[in-house]
Amino acid sequence: MTKNLRVKTSKFIDETYRISFKFNGKTYYGFKGDTLASALLANDIHLVGRSFKYHRPRGIMTAGSEEPNAIVQLHHNTSRTEPNVRATEIEIYEGLEASSQNCWPSVNFDIGGINNFLSPVLPAGFYYKTFMWPASFWKKYEYFIRKSAGLGKSPTKPDPDVYEHKYIHCDVLIIGAGISGIIAAKTAAKNGFKTLLVEEKPYLGGSTIYQNSEHFKINNQISSSWLEKEINEIKKIKNLEIKIRTSVAAFYGYNYLLARENLTDHFPLEQRNNKTRHRLLKIRAKKVITATGSLERPLIFDNNDRPGILLSSAIEKYANFFGTACGEKNALFTNNDSAYETAISLYQKGINIEAVVDNREEIDSKLIKETEKNNIKVYKGYTVINTSGYKRINNITIMKLSKDGQKVIGPKISIKCDCLGISGGWTPAVHLFTQSGGKLKFREDDQVFIPNKYPLNQISIGSCNGDFTLDEILLNIIKTLKEFLNIKKIEYENLEVRSSFNKSKKNIWLLPSDKMIGKTKPFVDYQNDATAKDIKLALREGFRSIEHVKRYTTTGMGTDQGKLGNMHALGIISETSGSKMEELGTTTFRPPYTPLTFGTIVGRNVGEYFDIFRKTPIHEWHIENKAEFENVGQWKRAWYYPKEGESMHDAVQRESKAARDSAGILDASTLGKIDIQGTDSSEFLNRIYTNAWSKLAVGKCRYGLMLNEDGMVYDDGVTTRLDENHYIMTTTTGGAATVLGKLEDYLQTEWPELDVYLTSVTDHYATVSVCGPNSKKIISKVIPDLDFSDKNFPHMSFKNTKIGKIKCRIMRISFTGEHSYEINVQANYGKSVWEKCMKAGKEFNITPYGTETMHLLRAEKGFIIVGQDTDATMTPIDLQMNWIVSKKKYDFIGKRSLYRSDTIREDRKQLVGLLTENPDEVLEEGAQIVADINKSPVEMLGHVTSSYYSPNLKKSIALAVVRGGKNMMGHKLIIPMEKKQINVTVADPVFLDKENKRLNA
Amino acid sequence: MFIINCPYCGEREQSEFKAGGEAHIVRPKQPTELSDDEWAEYLFMRKNIKGIQFERWVHTHGCRKWFNMIRDTSNDEIKAVYKMGDKPPIK
């Protein structure tokens, strides 16, 4: 039977607007303005989930984004489902369906709850220690762990919503619209700054806006009334933009911030179509004012995690803002004055309070006096030692604290309650400040970390800066803003502030108990079920660094990043190990401050916009002719052209055979092309390639190998001398951009005296490559005027000519080992030239081939592919390409490194060919190569880099790198595979036409 | 993310630039005359300091010019940028 705990009307809730929603399948009602948490509490529901490890029943704990327990799944099994949503943040709407996570089969009966009784055997590090061995069992363990501990289910259907990114530039950004943020925003905007104010909640005014007490007044008005007028004023300021439901996720250096603006999550589902759901704001601000407030701390005692235990400030907010009580018999437990603000609020609303338990002895506090005046019993110098009630708290036990706070003494007193508010004081929300590079210091008085050293152009104000009382906050803001914004006068200088808050606090990180710690469950991290006992265990086992303790106990590693309990974890470590808090420091706060959806992160970059791709001018032809495509860098390259019913293997074998038997045609437009001009071009090429270039005649082409300064092969390609001072260089498809960058680097920084100009012309030309014994006949048909005789147009030469009216550069160069031509034309003529070649080649069965056949053909010829047959550890000597390394040149990039002690070793991995004993057996690329399989450990000699079945040689061929391979010609080696061993013989990497007869045919 | 004042273009986002390692390491004029150790010193050894560091940067998605930057690596404050070949404006 559910009750209605709604009390006096709140102006923040519209009771004329009733909303129905479902929680765990049951229908409830709330009002416009409610969060899921407040609506559930008004229905007297606290139990909303199970804890991660022990599956203990857990209830709503907070009223904000720091919530560790009330984590729900929205719209389960639909395309809009979302896990890990905090019930304290989601605003209810008609048709909302939420369900508990981490409980199976239901929140009321949870099989994992048995872990709670097993907890003596489930200490910190349990998962690590138990499930790590034997390794082969991990898959089995994992299944059960995941099933019983999973945090929500990810969506399986496409996300129907639209997300976007937006850049914002402003003079002043203010994060947080509490009283500090409002004052800062008004001051900045009124002084002419283009100002942006962002607030994660759906309303402005922070916790002051629902503050109703006579004890906190500004200019003789209750602080909330005063602030309301300020808010109404700032809404009218033109150069101030206000964004609510916008939470800053990350604060990077140079005032660059990411924020998520939530636009439709509070709408009923049917109203969300065609609207942007989340907007990722990329904000660059000249100045940033952080006013993110502070988070109330819990208190750490035995069984402090039962449903019905909330932060004291949350109970106050539920009463004042949402107009709901959290229980009928409330108790409060505190070590500072904050809980009395709650007590007074509850009393005003007519909500019953059984008792306030205060760690402190007699304190001169106006708030305590008023509480006692209202006949509320205050236990001074007492502490809660235990609670009871499985699915809802029903009792607390308190005892007197010893003078030093280390022990409990005297008789136990039992107090019946169905709700307990706890307050351990306040922790400044410094997460964003530290993300931005700010450094903290520890303030001993009230045991808080506060901002110390700021990066340039930012400041923290209000309680995130460690100012907790209204008078302190206002006083410091005025001073800080004047200095930070460089303004002389500020309108708030003569405010009359009344604040009755007494700052005294009795800070005890782990409260004493009448039991041994081993017999208690004082939770520090609610979401990850880490207790004080776990932290002590970690310290006993030798962990000292806070970062290590965090990972071992998983404290602070949940989706809430331990916003509530991290300080206590530190405190307990400090007390146990004797290290100072200041020295321990905090763990790193990482972005995002609150979780972001993937949709927000990717924005519009989904589907075909996920990644850009480049297509050649001949791309459409490949599509029309049913090519399969391969990604090469950002390029889509035709991979092979399967005919009806052909497998990839069939197609590649057919294409490869046709290219050598008659003619093949390849789209080589993706090759990088760099235009090089200037009087020092030849000298420049001499310096960056391993071979000599000065004597290359105009009209001739040469293959070049480019090294890194460490001597390792970096790129290769053919460069053609177009004119005395004009070259065109080709690079690998993937290397085009980095090669250009590297060449520019040398020109600008090492050799600025060289007269050389580089221009990337990759996209300006289309390249059609025609190869095979009939290629000459075909190209002669396309360009009838040109003399194709070997004398006039020999291998490795070039001609400037025309195809009809189209100017073209034609090179007789070959990557396949066949007689072949590369025609380069202005990109937009590419497709027509391709089609001309196809037409001319029809009688010769000209066969289009893709990258796979290209790779096969060049492997038959033993040509390397940089990046496939090489990695960054292969020198030209390792590749057995000594012929290309000039001995005469005094210097070139990488030369000196070729005779370092390491690069001259004979037993380096060297490129060789491999032939399999069984000629039909094709090796797997990447397979390891060994000589002696019986030796233990087995010595790995190298691996297979390229492997194909050659239709032209009718056998399997492979390239490989093998340690000392150069001197192993004819040796037998073994390739051990999962279920077999393959015997291979080391061979010359050139498998076909070593004499180059085909090239010159 | 930094804002970098390119000496040729002015202030631009860091995403337009690429870092190119320590500055003022000159390629030896006669590499062949260096011992392995001397060559290794040029090739591999970098200071990687916490504090004031002299770095090379290039405006890749802009003017494509290389320039030098003085940056405090402890807080990412950029102290100065200056053209290749210029003397560092501060020590």
Ligand SMILES: [Zn+2]
């Ligand atoms: Zn620039």
